[in-house]
Amino acid sequence: MNVSIIAGGAGFVGCNLLPSLAAEDRHLVILDNLCRGREEYLYPVRKVAGDRVHFRNVDLSGPAGTLQAFEFAQRVGAVDEVWHLAANSDIPAGVLDASVDMRDTFMTTFSLLEAMKALKVGTLHFASSSAIYGDLDGVLLYESIGPLLPISNYGAMKLASEALISAATESYLEHANLFRFPNVVGAPATHGVILDFINKLKRDSSRLDVLGDGTQQKAYLHVSDLVAAMMHIRNSRDLPKVFPINIGPVDEGVTVRSIAESVTQRVSPAAKIRYGTGNKGWVGDVPKFRYSVDRLRQIGWSPSRNSADAVRHAVDQIATQEGFGAAEATNG
Amino acid sequence: MNVSIIAGGAGFVGCNLLPSLAAEDRHLVILDNLCRGREEYLYPVRKVAGDRVHFRNVDLSGPAGTLQAFEFAQRVGAVDEVWHLAANSDIPAGVLDASVDMRDTFMTTFSLLEAMKALKVGTLHFASSSAIYGDLDGVLLYESIGPLLPISNYGAMKLASEALISAATESYLEHANLFRFPNVVGAPATHGVILDFINKLKRDSSRLDVLGDGTQQKAYLHVSDLVAAMMHIRNSRDLPKVFPINIGPVDEGVTVRSIAESVTQRVSPAAKIRYGTGNKGWVGDVPKFRYSVDRLRQIGWSPSRNSADAVRHAVDQIATQEGFGAAEATNG
Numbered sequence: 001m002n003v004s005i006i007a008g009g010a011g012f013v014g015c016n017l018l019p020s021l022a023a024e025d026r027h028l029v030i031l032d033n034l035c036r037g038r039e040e041y042l043y044p045v046r047k048v049a050g051d052r053v054h055f056r057n058v059d060l061s062g063p064a065g066t067l068q069a070f071e072f073a074q075r076v077g078a079v080d081e082v083w084h085l086a087a088n089s090d091i092p093a094g095v096l097d098a099s100v101d102m103r104d105t106f107m108t109t110f111s112l113l114e115a116m117k118a119l120k121v122g123t124l125h126f127a128s129s130s131a132i133y134g135d136l137d138g139v140l141l142y143e144s145i146g147p148l149l150p151i152s153n154y155g156a157m158k159l160a161s162e163a164l165i166s167a168a169t170e171s172y173l174e175h176a177n178l179f180r181f182p183n184v185v186g187a188p189a190t191h192g193v194i195l196d197f198i199n200k201l202k203r204d205s206s207r208l209d210v211l212g213d214g215t216q217q218k219a220y221l222h223v224s225d226l227v228a229a230m231m232h233i234r235n236s237r238d239l240p241k242v243f244p245i246n247i248g249p250v251d252e253g254v255t256v257r258s259i260a261e262s263v264t265q266r267v268s269p270a271a272k273i274r275y276g277t278g279n280k281g282w283v284g285d286v287p288k289f290r291y292s293v294d295r296l297r298q299i300g301w302s303p304s305r306n307s308a309d310a311v312r313h314a315v316d317q318i319a320t321q322e323g324f325g326a327a328e329a330t331n332g
Numbered sequence: 333m334n335v336s337i338i339a340g341g342a343g344f345v346g347c348n349l350l351p352s353l354a355a356e357d358r359h360l361v362i363l364d365n366l367c368r369g370r371e372e373y374l375y376p377v378r379k380v381a382g383d384r385v386h387f388r389n390v391d392l393s394g395p396a397g398t399l400q401a402f403e404f405a406q407r408v409g410a411v412d413e414v415w416h417l418a419a420n421s422d423i424p425a426g427v428l429d430a431s432v433d434m435r436d437t438f439m440t441t442f443s444l445l446e447a448m449k450a451l452k453v454g455t456l457h458f459a460s461s462s463a464i465y466g467d468l469d470g471v472l473l474y475e476s477i478g479p480l481l482p483i484s485n486y487g488a489m490k491l492a493s494e495a496l497i498s499a500a501t502e503s504y505l506e507h508a509n510l511f512r513f514p515n516v517v518g519a520p521a522t523h524g525v526i527l528d529f530i531n532k533l534k535r536d537s538s539r540l541d542v543l544g545d546g547t548q549q550k551a552y553l554h555v556s557d558l559v560a561a562m563m564h565i566r567n568s569r570d571l572p573k574v575f576p577i578n579i580g581p582v583d584e585g586v587t588v589r590s591i592a593e594s595v596t597q598r599v600s601p602a603a604k605i606r607y608g609t610g611n612k613g614w615v616g617d618v619p620k621f622r623y624s625v626d627r628l629r630q631i632g633w634s635p636s637r638n639s640a641d642a643v644r645h646a647v648d649q650i651a652t653q654e655g656f657g658a659a660e661a662t663n664g
Contacts, residue, residue: 098445143479145478146477149574151502160489164488167488168430170484
């Protein structure tokens with residue numbers, strides 16, 4: 001039986017992807033250091049595909065440990081694809097300390113590629129990011145735009161990963177999809193603006209302090225749409241050997257202000273929202289962007305929810321969770 | 333007195349740059365692991381600026397050693413700029429073993445940036461490469477073209493370095509020039525096609541085996557022009573904070589065939605040239621490219637030699653050197 005390796009598979013996006021992969025008659029080998037992921041996020045997929053779900057707690061920033069984990073996967077079955085979803089997702093933390101993105105976002109890519117080369121695994125699906133585009137000042141971001149000058153170490157290490165993967169497709173790698181994620185919302189959250197707002201309101205239900213003036217506008221995709229898009233691309237035939245593709249909603253996004261209002265209204269209607277100044281929330285934040293998803297539409301996929309619906313649904317998921325628990329994340 | 337740190341300063345490009353920097357009233361701190369560079373390459377600059385030339389044999393892929401070297405430089409004087417010319421320059425070696433470019437090209441960038449952050453040095457001049465563009469199939473390469481999908485680990489790690497530098501300009505770095513080198517020829521060579529051909533003719537003066545069919549066409553710049561261009565950009569005012577710029581001749585380059593003929597004619601006229609097949613010399617080789625240097629002309633600089641002149645001059649430099657010694661290098 002074939003085996004999918006899912007690096008970072010116990011994280012927010014990974015655990016949402018697993019059921020779709022498990023619907024095929026294949027084994028899943030999930031590699032995660034549980035730095036942000038949690039083993040309990042695997043319960044749903046274990047319920048439906050118990051003996052085909054294998055978990056290894058491993059730090060993928062080291063080539064030796066990664067190779068060992070791949071050797072384990074090869075004993076399970078024929079490894080035919082790797083999903084690389086492992087990364088630091090705390091952008092401000094990576095700005096303060098460059099070694100965070102270096103280790104968790106880039107060295108994981110290096111180690112996974114080395115293991116794929118050694119064990120002759122030909123197909124890689126990589127979670128890249130709109131952050132590779134840097135701040136192009138509101139210009140429509142299509143896949144072949146330049147120059148690529150990221151403004152955070154997170155974006156830099158995602159671009160560095162794309163570059164290394166691209167070079168690998170010239171020698172030993174057969175095919176690589178470079179999924180350029182927008183901000184993604186849904187449950188279970190490990191980080192991101194909605195979770196951040198909710199945590200603030202938990203600490204003080206009377207007010208919500210927002211970084212920046214709230215005019216930052218971004219496109220948001222619900223994680224269920226993200227997973228559907230990735231599966232659609234993964235199952236498409238005759239794609240270029242290395243295939244960068246934007247995944248996002250077709251709209252121009254929603255503002256931080258509207259997210260703040262949506263969260264407050266649902267969680268603590270009496271709270272007063274207080275805005276900061278400037279249109280950047282933090283160093284590395286891209287204040288506004290417009291995302292071209294023409295390529296995605298050309299290969300026949302569109303999302304079921306727009307940005308506003310995606311945010312609303314994610315906030316709903318939070319509101320119905322006990323003590324408004326884990327519920328949202330961003331990537332980008 | 334101000335201090336320039338030149339990382340990789342004992343290499344081919346570095347030792348050609350040093351006299352121009354030494355012409356200013358400043359100290360030069362040269363950091364090099366002498367992997368490809370040589371201390372004897374520093375003799376000319378030592379002759380004219382002896383007590384202002386400081387050399388440290390240091391491996392810049394490690395942050396600790398790099399920081400120590402910077403602390404030494406700060407004891408010499410006020411460090412106001414860093415030139416980052418340290419890199420692996422053997423592209424095929426880096427394709428076979430990804431750790432070579434990772435260590436020598438990318439980790440050096442990481443370490444230098446960490447040291448600049450710690451010691452508050454604001455200006456970086458980085459030797460990037462046309463290799464970041466990958467193989468865009470003969471399309472005119474201007475600085476904002478995309479997608480950037482390098483086909484060698486060398487190109488990938490140059491792009492990764494650009495990305496990390498770009499992110500740094502968003503927080504602690506004041507200004508960074510990203511010089512995108514074409515192939516560069518001149519003396520003293522440490523690697524490259526002319527040196528390769530000469531070494532082959534040294535081993536067997538009766539024939540020259542060329543990888544590929546000889547139709548690969550590239551732009552070549554003489555190292556003297558490269559240095560003049562870099563100094564011109566470095567001394568230009570009011571450039572963007574992070575400034576990617578192609579450096580190259582204005583022509584469309586020369587073919588490998590014409591280089592082979594030029595070398596043979598000069599060094600061993602009776603030798604028979606034998607070509608391989610295909611228009612790629614090796615994995616990671618970009619068969620043909622056209623390089624836009626409009627941006628360079630816009631800021632007021634043009635080269636003194638075209639590609640053909642540059643190659644001819646480099647071959648001349650070789651021919652007059654005893655036993656046709658060190659004489660040429662490529663970058664890209």
